[in-house]
Amino acid sequence: MKESMLRTIEAIIALSATYMAAVTMVQTTLYGKLLDKVSNYFGPSLDPYLSYISIGIIFGVLFLSFTFWRKGDEIWFGRLFNLNMLMFFPAVLDFSTFNWVGLIFDLTPIPGVSGLWVFGVGLLLQVTYLSLRYTVRFRYTREELEGRGANEEDIDAVTRGQVGYVMLLVTLTIVATSIVYVSIPYITQFSADWLSTLPAPHMLVGLLVVVLIAATLIYYLRSQED
Missing domain, CATH: 1.20.5 (Single alpha-helices involved in coiled-coils or other helix-helix interfaces)
Structure with a gap:
C-alpha cells in the first residue's frame, strides 16, 4: 500500500468522524439553547439565518479537521480527537442522568438523536482515534525502512500487512463494544436484582x-x- 493511499484513508476517516460529531452536536439540547440565546441577543432578524449558522459551523470544523490531517502527526491527531469529543459532549449530556449544565441555566434535555445514534458516533470517534494513531506509526515505519534502503515493494507489503492488522483490531473493538452496549441493560437488571437481596448493597x-x-x-x- 502506497503512502498516498494511507494518507487518503486518514483523510476519509478524519473528515467522516468530524462530520458525524458536528451533525450530532447541532441536534443537541445544549446547542439549541445556545443558539436561542444568540437569536435573542441579535433579535428576530437573525432567525431566518440560524440554519446557515449551523451549516457554517459544520464547514468550519471540517476545515479544522482537514488542517489537523494535513499536519499528520500524533499531536495534531490528538487535537482532532479533542475537537470531535468536544462536539460530541452535548449529545452525551442529553442522555446523562445528572444534568450539571442545568445548574447554570434552565436546560431540559430533549435529544434530537437516538441513544443508538450517540453510541454509534461515540464508537466511531474512538475507532477513528485508534486508527489514526496506528497509521501515523505506519508512516514512521515506512520512513525508517526507506532510510535502511528497503525495496519500495517490500515497504508497501509491510504497510499493507499493518493496515490489515488495524482493520482486524478495529473490527474486534467494534464487536466487543457493541456486545457490551447491548448487554448493559441485562447486566444492570441482574445486578439490581442481586444487590436488592443484600442488607447494605x-x-x-x-x-x-x-x-x-x-x-x-x-x-x-x-x-x-x-
Missing part, C-alpha cells in the same frame, strides 16, 4: 470499588518499580 459496592482501586494502584506502582 451500597456499602458492599463501595467496598468493592475501593478494593479494586487500591489493587489497581498497587499493581501500577509495582509495575513502575520493575
